[in-house]
Every structure is written in C-alpha cells, then in structure tokens.
Amino acid sequence: MKIVVCAKFVPDATADRRFRSEDNTVDRAGVDGLLSELDEYAVEAALTVKENGDAEVTVLTVGPEQAADAVKKGLQMGADAGVHVIDDAIHGSDAVATSLILAKALSKLEADLVVFGMGSTDGGMGVVPAMVAERLGLPAVTLGSEVTVDGTTVKIRRDGDLASDTVEGTLPLVLSVSDQANEPRYPSFKGIMAAKKKPVETWSLADLELSGDQVGQAAAWTEVVEVTARPPRTAGTIVADEDGSGAAQLVEFLSTNKFL
Amino acid sequence: MSNVLVLVDHTGGTVRKTTAELLTIARRLGEPVAVYIGDGVQDALPALGQYGATKVIALTNPELSQYLVAPKAEALQQVAAKVEPSAILISSSAEGKEIAARLAVKLDSGLITDAVDVQEGPVTTQSVFAGNYTVQAKVTHGTPIITVKPNSATPEAAETSPEVEEFDVTISDAAKTARITDSKPREATGRPELTEAAIIVSGGRGTGGDFGPVEAFADSLGAAVGASRAAVDSGWYPHAYQVGQTGKTVSPQLYVAAGISGAIQHRAGMQTSKTIVAVNKDEEAPIFELVDFGVVGDLHKVLPAATEEVTKRKS
Ligand SMILES: Cc1cc2nc3c(=O)[nH]c(=O)nc-3n(C[C@H](O)[C@H](O)[C@H](O)COP(=O)(O)OP(=O)(O)OC[C@H]3O[C@@H](n4cnc5c(N)ncnc54)[C@H](O)[C@@H]3O)c2cc1C
Ligand SMILES: Nc1ncnc2c1ncn2[C@@H]1O[C@H](COP(=O)(O)O)[C@@H](O)[C@H]1O
Numbered sequence: 196m197k198i199v200v201c202a203k204f205v206p207d208a209t210a211d212r213r214f215r216s217e218d219n220t221v222d223r224a225g226v227d228g229l230l231s232e233l234d235e236y237a238v239e240a241a242l243t244v245k246e247n248g249d250a251e252v253t254v255l256t257v258g259p260e261q262a263a264d265a266v267k268k269g270l271q272m273g274a275d276a277g278v279h280v281i282d283d284a285i286h287g288s289d290a291v292a293t294s295l296i297l298a299k300a301l302s303k304l305e306a307d308l309v310v311f312g313m314g315s316t317d318g319g320m321g322v323v324p325a326m327v328a329e330r331l332g333l334p335a336v337t338l339g340s341e342v343t344v345d346g347t348t349v350k351i352r353r354d355g356d357l358a359s360d361t362v363e364g365t366l367p368l369v370l371s372v373s374d375q376a377n378e379p380r381y382p383s384f385k386g387i388m389a390a391k392k393k394p395v396e397t398w399s400l401a402d403l404e405l406s407g408d409q410v411g412q413a414a415a416w417t418e419v420v421e422v423t424a425r426p427p428r429t430a431g432t433i434v435a436d437e438d439g440s441g442a443a444q445l446v447e448f449l450s451t452n453k454f455l
Numbered sequence: 456m457s458n459v460l461v462l463v464d465h466t467g468g469t470v471r472k473t474t475a476e477l478l479t480i481a482r483r484l485g486e487p488v489a490v491y492i493g494d495g496v497q498d499a500l501p502a503l504g505q506y507g508a509t510k511v512i513a514l515t516n517p518e519l520s521q522y523l524v525a526p527k528a529e530a531l532q533q534v535a536a537k538v539e540p541s542a543i544l545i546s547s548s549a550e551g552k553e554i555a556a557r558l559a560v561k562l563d564s565g566l567i568t569d570a571v572d573v574q575e576g577p578v579t580t581q582s583v584f585a586g587n588y589t590v591q592a593k594v595t596h597g598t599p600i601i602t603v604k605p606n607s608a609t610p611e612a613a614e615t616s617p618e619v620e621e622f623d624v625t626i627s628d629a630a631k632t633a634r635i636t637d638s639k640p641r642e643a644t645g646r647p648e649l650t651e652a653a654i655i656v657s658g659g660r661g662t663g664g665d666f667g668p669v670e671a672f673a674d675s676l677g678a679a680v681g682a683s684r685a686a687v688d689s690g691w692y693p694h695a696y697q698v699g700q701t702g703k704t705v706s707p708q709l710y711v712a713a714g715i716s717g718a719i720q721h722r723a724g725m726q727t728s729k730t731i732v733a734v735n736k737d738e739e740a741p742i743f744e745l746v747d748f749g750v751v752g753d754l755h756k757v758l759p760a761a762t763e764e765v766t767k768r769k770s
Contacts, residue, residue, distance in 0.1 A: 208700075208719055291559055291566065305655065313701065317584075320568045322556035325524065327561040332751035335523070336550055341754070349535055350636075354694055355549065356648075357466060361637035362523065368633075373726070374701045375694055382578070416565030416596035422576065423589045428745055431731075433738070436752025441758030445732065446768065448748040452730060454654060454676065454709050 196250040196366070198241045199306040201297055201327070202234040202269055204262035205317040218412060218420040220287045221317055232266040234312035235272070235379035239370045241310045242273045242380070244344045251275050253304060257285060257296050263395070270390035271382035277395035279305065283402055286393045287412025288317070294326030296410060299403040301331060308349070311371040313338055340375035402423040457485040457541035460534065462554070463503065463511075464546045468495025468676025470502040470730060472651050473546040475610035477603055478506035480573045482613060484542050488512060489617070490534055493525060496619055507613035510620060512538070518626045524550055525630035528557035529710050532618035533624045540598060542577050547602040555602045564597025571607050571706070571727070585700070586718050586726030605650040606706050641695065647679045649696060654709045657681030657698055659723075661714015661735065662753055664691045668758035669713055675765040681705065681725075683715045713754040734758065 206225045209258070215222045218259050241252045254269030256262045266277035272416040281302055301309055309331075328335035332386070339351030339362075343423070347366040352359060356447075361372035400407060408414060449455055459481040464471045474489075481485065481487035489508040491499060498515040503511055512534055519526050531554065543558065545551040547569050559566035572580035577599055581590045593599070649655065656678045658669035666680070673680045682692035684699055698705055700720040710728035715721060717733070717740055725731070726745065733742045738751045750757050 196729065208585070210708055219590075225723070225734065253739055271510070281643045287563070290556070294560065307464050319583075319700070320552070320556075320566075322552055322559075322566065322568060325553040325556035326560050329525075329528070329557040332629055335525070335553075336633050337523075337553060356641070358638045358640045360635050360639075362633060363636045364633040371465075371615050416559075416594060419592045419692065420592055421591040423591075425582075425587050425589060425726075428731075428747075431745075431747040431749060433743055433744075433746070433749040433751060434737070436750050436757055439760075441734075441750040441752045441757045445734070445748065445750050445757065448762040449676075449709075449765070454730075455765060 196248065196307045197305060198240045198244060198250050198252045198308045198310060199301055199304050200234070200245065200254050200274065200310045201323070202236045202238065202254050202256050202265050203231045203315045204228050204229040204256060204258045204265035205315055208316055209330060211296045214422045216285065218450065219421055220412065228261055228264065230249050230268040231312060231316045231375055233314060233316055236372050236374050236376050237310045237312045238269050238272050238274060239343055239377045239379040240370070243377065244308070247344070253278060255297065255304070256298055257293060259286070266395055267390060268382070270393045270395070271386045272380055273386060276393055278398060279395060282400040282407070284407030284411045287415055288293050288410045289417050290320050290326060290417040291416055291452070292410040292414050294330060296405065297323065298327050298330035300398065301327065303403065307367045308344070309369045311369065312329065313371055313373045324369055324371040331369070331408070333367055334364040335369040335371070336364045337371040339370060339372045342370065342372060342376055358435050419435050458538050459485040460531070460538060460540040460543040461487050461489050461508070462531065462543070462545045462551070463489050463491045463499065464548070464551070465493070465499055467490070469757045470499045472610065473605045475502065475506045476605070476608045477544045477546060478503070478508055479608045479611050480543055480603060483573070483575055484577050488538055489541065489700070490514065490531065492530065500617065500619065504615050504617050505612050507615050508609055508617045509615055510623045511532050511617045512620050514622055514624055516624055516626060516629060520691045521634060522631050523554040523633045523635065525557060525633070526626045527554050528561060529626055529630050530624040531558050532561045534553030534622060534761045535598065542599045542601060545574070545600070555600050559600050562598055562600070564596030564600055566600045567592055567594060570601050570603045573601055573603060573607070577601060582727055583724035585638050604704065642727045646673065647677070649679045649681060649703050650705055652707055653677035654678035655681050655698070655705055655707045656711040656713065657683065657715060658692070658713050659683035659688055659715030660685040660689070662686060662691065664689065666692055668755060668762070672711070672758045672762045675762045675769070683721050712742050713758060715742055716740045717745060
C-alpha cells in the first residue's frame with residue numbers, strides 16, 4: 196500500500212507570527228517554522244498502519260525552501276521518502292490552490308491512502324483534506340479520533356457535537372486525524388541518522404503540469420483587505436485570596452458587571 | 456435583490472441559534488433563502504420565517520443524511536445552479552466547513568472560513584493567530600462561500616411567511632462512498648451549548664481532576680462548562696468540551712478560567728471573550744495578562760465560596 200502524508204510547514208505558534216506588510220500574506224520566511232504539530236498525528240497514523248501491514252510512507256509538503264524541514268521531521272519519525280513541491284509562483288496560494296497542487300502531486304504518487312492533519316496551526320481552516328478529496332473524487336473520512344485500517348477498509352471514530360459516529364470507507368481514500376488519534380513519536384537517534392539517507396524529491400509546478408497562473412496570489416480567490424493587530428487588553432484587577440476575600444470580591448465584580 | 460443561500464443547521468426540525476444568526480447576516484447581503492436538509496421542515500418553518508427567510512428550499516432525499524458531507528455539497532451545488540445566489544452562508548462547524556470546502560471546488564469559488572462578522576460586500580472579519588490579529592477579507596472569484604462562527608451576530612427578528620419548495624437532487628454514487636455505520640448520541644448535560652453560551656466556566660490541570668467545583672460554579676451562573684487540553688488529555692473531562700485551537704473557539708460574554716495557565720493554544724479558543732476572569736494560584740500565570748478580573752488563589756477554596764455567594768445573592 197502506498198501511503199502519503201500531507202504535512203505543512205508552519206510558523207512557530209509560540210514565536211511572533213505576523214503578516215508581510217507588502218502583500219498581507221503570512222510571513223513564512225522571517226520567522227522560525229516547523230512541521231505543523233497537528234500533522235505529526237497524521238505521520239504517526241501512517242506509521243502505525245505501516246507497522247501493522249505492508250506499506251510505504253511518503254511525506255508530501257508544498258511550501259518554500261524552509262518547508263524541507265517538515266519533510267525531514269517526517270522522515271526522522273520513520274517515513275520512507277519525501278516529496279517537496281516548491282516553486283516561486285506558489286507564494287500566496289489560498290486553500291483552493293493548495294488543494295490543486297496537492298491533488299496533482301497525489302495523483303502522480305498514485306497514493307492509496309492519503310493522510311492529513313485536522314488543520315494547519317497557522318491558517319487553520321481545516322478545509323484542504325475535503326478539497327483534495329473532492330478534486331480526486333475520493334471518499335473522505337475526516338477528523339478521526341481513532342483509526343483502524345483492515346485490508347482496504349478504513350474505519351474511524353469521529354466525535355461530533357451531538358454524537359460520536361463510526362465512519363467507514365474503502366481505499367483509495369482520504370483520511371484526516373485529530374489530535375486525539377494517537378501520541379506522535381519522537382524521532383530516535385537512529386531515526387535522525389537514517390533520515391539523512393532517505394530519498395527526497397523536489398518538484399516544481401511544471402513537474403505537476405501546472406502553470407504559475409493557476410496558483411499563487413494571482414489565482415487566490417480570496418483577498419485580505421486589511422490586517423489589524425488586536426489592541427492589547429487593558430490590565431485588569433488582580434486580587435490575592437490570602438485573606439479569603441477573593442470569592443467575595445469576584446462575585447462583587449460579576450454583580451457590578453451584571454452577570455448574576 | 457439577490458438571493459443569499461443559508462444552509463440551515465438543525466436537529467430534527469429544531470433550528471439551532473446559529474441559523475438565526477446566519478439569516479440575520481444574510482439580510483445585510485440580500486434576500487435570505489434557507490436550504491433545509493432532512494425531515495421536519497414544517498417544524499422549522501416558524502423559526503426560519505421569524506428571522507426573515509423569504510423562501511425555504513427543502514431537500515428530503517434520504518441519502519443526504521446517511522452519508523457524510525459529499526452528498527450535501529452536491530445538493531447545494533444543484534440548488535446554487537438554480538437559485539444563482541450572490542453568496543452562500545454556512546455555519547462554521549466541522550461538517551459545515553467540509554461542505555463549504557467541497558462546494559468551493561465544485562463552484563470554482565473563493566471560500567472564507569470562520570468569519571466572526573460579515574458585512575455588505577460581502578466583507579468578512581476573521582480573528583487569526585490565536586486572536587492576535589483581525590483580518591478583513593473578501594472573495595474575488597465565483598460565488599462567495601462563507602462559513603460563520605456561532606455568536607457572530609445578534610439574531611434580529613424580521614417576520615416573513617416563507618413558502619416551502621421541495622427540491623429533488625441527484626446524488627452521485629461517488630458521493631456515497633464514505634458512510635456512517637454507527638452513531639452514539641452524546642448525553643445531554645442540561646447545560647447550555649458551549650459555543651452558544653453567554654457564560655463559560657472552564658477548568659484545567661489545576662482542578663487536579665475534580666471538576667465538581669467548576670460545574671457547581673457554572674451551574675450557579677447558568678453557564679456552560681469548558682476544559683483545557685491538559686484536563687481533557689488527563690481524561691478528566693470529555694474532548695467535546697475542550698476550548699482552544701484543537702477544541703472549540705468560544706466568544707462568550709464572560710469566560711472564567713480556573714486552574715488554567717493560559718497557553719497560546721488555549722488562548723486561541725477564548726481570547727475574544729468579552730470579559731475574562733481567572734482563578735489561579737500562580738500569580739505569574741500568563742492567563743492573568745488577559746483578565747479583566749483575576750483571583751490569585753486556590754480554586755478549590757475560591758470557587759465553592761463564590762458559588763455559595765452567587766446562590767445567596769440570586770435567591
Ligand atoms: C498543536 C497543539 C494544540 C493544542 N490545542 C489546545 C487546545 O485546543 N486547548 C488547550 O487548552 N490547550 C491546547 N494545547 C495545549 C496547551 O499548549 C497547554 O498545554 C494546555 O492548555 C495547558 O492546560 P492547563 O492550563 O490546564 O495546564 P497547565 O499549563 O499545567 O496549567 C495549570 C494551571 O493551574 C494552576 N493551578 C494548579 N493548581 C491550582 C489550584 N489548586 N488552584 C488554582 N490554580 C491552580 C497552575 O498554577 C497552572 O497555571 C495544544 C497544544 C498544541 C501543541
Ligand atoms: N502546504 C501544504 N503542504 C502539505 N500539506 C498541507 C499544506 N497545507 C495544508 N496541508 C494539509 O491539509 C491539512 C489541513 O490544512 P488547512 O485546511 O490549511 O487547515 C493539514 O493538516 C495538512 O495535512
């Protein structure tokens with residue numbers, strides 16, 4: 196079985212994330228980045244399937260030069276191969292265009308099982324898996340909190356607001372996993388050494404038979420008109436409960452602000 | 456005036472509050488046309504009319520409920536082809552976003568998710584990077600498809616008496632390849648829905664696993680209960696109540712964080728709350744940077760005392 200994990204390189208959430216002033220796109224070059232933590236769950240899910248059967252795991256990322264780190268992390272965790280789609284024309288792509296690039300690359304890779312994270316930690320739309328499934332005409336079982344692959348049947352538990360559902364589909368298929376699905380492994384020393392020898396291919400848009408005007412900011416069907424930093428919250432009142440008066444003061448605050 | 460499609464969010468004919476919000480927003484953009492999927496449209500009609508739906512398109516094909524989102528996206532595509540809307544509004548639930556995603560590809564249209572406001576244009580407002588930035592955006596190609604977060608508008612009544620139009624859709628076999636084989640309904644707690652609640656009291660690792668004081672304080676205020684991921688990962692509270700990046704994003708009038716440190720991923724889900732209160736025994740906890748009112752103290756002492764005081768004042 197051929198498993199491909201779509202993994203995104205994102206700016207570090209604990210660093211100072213910002214927008215580029217010239218075009219209102221996310222600044223990916225000026226800040227530290229890493230493999231989106233939520234995509235680690237996708238890598239882990241793929242590796243688990245591999246351990247329980249015969250499979251090859253490829254990590255696929257679309258992104259700028261630094262995005263190679265996302266592929267590398269996947270390889271260190273235990274994936275077999277990497278593909279990095281990189282092209283200057285990709286900068287500024289929205290989810291619709293990103294899904295087009297991923298879909299083309301996935302067709303080329305002839306993936307049986309495509310695994311996604313539940314959402315990228317920067318854009319966080321959580322829409323790319325459904326878009327890719329739509330483009331490839333594949334079934335999608337998404338937001339799995341528990342995943343079992345048995346032969347060609349993929350079964351997940353999906354915890355919704357009103358119910359916990361069991362959802363099933365047959366390969367080839369698109370799967371996305373939540374951060375409840377597993378505990379992503381840390382790369383071992385052996386894994387880190389082995390990753391250096393694993394094959395990583397670099398593809399351009401031309402390799403995918405796509406042209407520059409199909410992606411990037413020109414083909415983005417949404418436009419950011421304005422970005423405003425949130426004004427810092429004004430400092431609030433903080434009281435100590437040492438004398439046991441904290442609760443009374445809290446309730447007084449709630450009462451004054453009409454919450455009772 | 457142009458038609459604006461609103462996908463109705465309901466459980467068996469009971470229309471959820473988010474739909475009233477979407478209809479209110481739709482009236483700013485054009486004439487709201489409600490799309491109702493499933494049985495029970497007659498039960499839903501009064502609520503849809505109350506918030507200004509000028510027409511209700513009812514889709515009752517059984518396949519629409521048995522399978523996941525793909526058939527719903529196909530159905531909406533067919534409705535859109537007929538109605539030619541100037542915008543499509545869907546609630547920002549996990550399912551809503553996936554329907555929107557597939558529809559965007561089908562209609563070759565721009566998609567904006569998680570809007571917290573939509574004004575004429577349509578111009579949307581989103582809150583990004585853990586609520587640190589506010590972004591205004593618009594769709595520049597195709598039919599704008601916008602998913603809107605709960606509590607993004609105050610529902611305003613505008614009584615109409617909409618006609619119901621039955622609409623028959625064709626669902627492809629390809630859309631029926633992922634199916635729901637089992638469903639266990641979640642137990643009702645009797646508390647308000649997390650994403651719709653005006654007040655939320657959340658507990659974190661500081662509860663030490665005992666959510667009793669958190670629930671009691673929530674109940675005294677008529678609030679919903681939330682939890683941090685640390686509390687959920689420890690198995691102390693179900694994941695459905697997690698607030699934050701990988702849980703729910705909430706924006707209530709009042710958010711009370713008890714025994715929660717205030718990590719960026721937790722903030723991402725609650726930073727836009729109108730009023731924030733924290734109880735934490737560590738005065739250095741980052742949550743205190745956000746608060747309007749904070750108590751440095753042990754939640755096991757402060758919450759029960761506060762619960763008692765609230766109950767006393769209310770009676
Ligand atoms: C990709 C990713 C996604 C994430 N998504 C989420 C998410 O959706 N939601 C989320 O919450 N987190 C999320 N996290 C985890 C987040 O980073 C924090 O680990 C988590 O929020 C910590 O929970 P906590 O505040 O309850 O625990 P801690 O950080 O351990 O804080 C516990 C607090 O309780 C206080 N305390 C202890 N005892 C008492 C007492 N008796 N009385 C009062 N105070 C007390 C302590 O002083 C401390 O401040 C995510 C992390 C990642 C990497
Ligand atoms: N540029 C990208 N390269 C590879 N995978 C991606 C990329 N963008 C999104 N994904 C995948 O799609 C999922 C959802 O992304 P999003 O819709 O942006 O929240 C992520 O968890 C990744 O698995």
